[in-house]
Amino acid sequence: MSDSKPVSARDTRQRIVTAGIELFRRRGYTGTGMKQIAEAARAPFGSIYHFFPGGKAQLGEEVIRTSGAVYLGLVAANLDPHEDRVAATGDFFTAAAATLSELDFADPCPIATVALEVASTDEQLRTATSEVFDSWIDGLAAYYAAGGIPQPAARETASSVIALLEGAFMLGRAARSTAPVLAAGRAATAIVRAVLPGE
Secondary structure, three states: OOOOOOOOHHHHHHHHHHHHHHHHHHHOOOOOOHHHHHHHHOOOHHHHHHHOOOOHHHHHHHHHHHHHHHHHHHHHHHHOOOOOHHHHHHHHHHHHHHHHHHOOOOOOOHHHHHHHHHOOOOHHHHHHHHHHHHHHHHHHHHHHHHOOOOOOHHHHHHHHHHHHHHHHHHHHHHHOOOHHHHHHHHHHHHHHHHHOOOO
């Protein structure tokens, strides 16, 4: 009797999306071909169009929204246990710097990679990246508001922190250094400290 398990359609679809997340993060949207995704997913080439009849654009949108939700969950998991919003923000940037180094200065964020490429050329993907960034800002703003930062300052703070992180990733990749991320972390904690009541 064989121990092998049948591969479900859902498994195949998930492997395709996972491969897309990794390849788009490392190579970008335009630098990744559908054949490369099929090979990385260990899936028949035709299966991509079975699950994503809209082709690369549809798969790209799925990758953006799926990875965006995963990253939002990671942010929440890292921040929620911390009551000290200033310390939590600093720790988050320290962890981000470590991740950048572990990835050998490849882009850790597939959303930013795709957004930089398609913002002026593909409205479907631009909209998806914008909505994902908004969801991150909303989630972070809720965390800051729960810590006592009033609206609209909580959302403005969250937007600034996300912008600092994404910009620092770009500078860190170019310099092959974690220094920009750590510097951005110091700036982010200063922003959070400045708007917290009683600080």
